[in-house]
Amino acid sequence: MDKFTGKVWVLGDDIDTDIIIPTEYLALKTVDDMKKYAFSPLRPELAAQIGDGDIIVAGKNFGCGSSREQAPEIIKHLNVRCVIAKSFARIFFRNSINNGLLLIENSEIPDAVKEGDTIDVIMNDKIVFNGREYPIQPLPDNLMEILNAGGLVKAMQKRNGII
Numbered sequence: 327m328d329k330f331t332g333k334v335w336v337l338g339d340d341i342d343t344d345i346i347i348p349t350e351y352l353a354l355k356t357v358d359d360m361k362k363y364a365f366s367p368l369r370p371e372l373a374a375q376i377g378d379g380d381i382i383v384a385g386k387n388f389g390c391g392s393s394r395e396q397a398p399e400i401i402k403h404l405n406v407r408c409v410i411a412k413s414f415a416r417i418f419f420r421n422s423i424n425n426g427l428l429l430i431e432n433s434e435i436p437d438a439v440k441e442g443d444t445i446d447v448i449m450n451d452k453i454v455f456n457g458r459e460y461p462i463q464p465l466p467d468n469l470m471e472i473l474n475a476g477g478l479v480k481a482m483q484k485r486n487g488i489i
Contacts, residue, residue: 329448330407332380332381333380334383335441336440337388338384339386341387343390344391344392348366348367357396378405382409383409383410388412388418389421389422407447408428409428413431414431424477432460438460443455450462
């Protein structure tokens with residue numbers, strides 16, 4: 327059973343891919359060059375404040391907007407452990423899994439936590455905060471295989487004996 331703890335960064339509803347990474351920064355050469363501009367339209371200082379293993383908690387419709395793959399890649403390159411939201415845009419959800427970024431849908435946690443809180447996540451089971459357990463829907467085995475490998479390409483390489 328995979329368990330991890332992380333510091334919470336709270337965002338609101340409808341965080342679109344233009345907020346995650348504005349269009350003007352997509353021309354930069356690498357995702358590492360882009361990541362310092364993550365969330366800059368909303369909170370220019372946020373990318374520099376996020377620490378390894380932190381958790382983003384948001385409201386509904388996280389990742390709406392364009393289907394740009396750089397959005398989940400940048401969050402992953404910030405070393406965010408997972409994003410917990412009330413709901414996710416479908417394309418963002420799939421792009422995130424394919425890039426090895428864990429997303430957890432939970433309708434209660436976004437209203438229960440505040441920025442700076444620490445929460446525990448027990449994979450495919452529950453979130454624990456202030457002694458209360460918030461159940462989470464387990465991800466199917468095929469998606470867990472992709473996440474555990476670090477993304478779809480790595481999962482397929484592993485499955486086909488390439489790595």
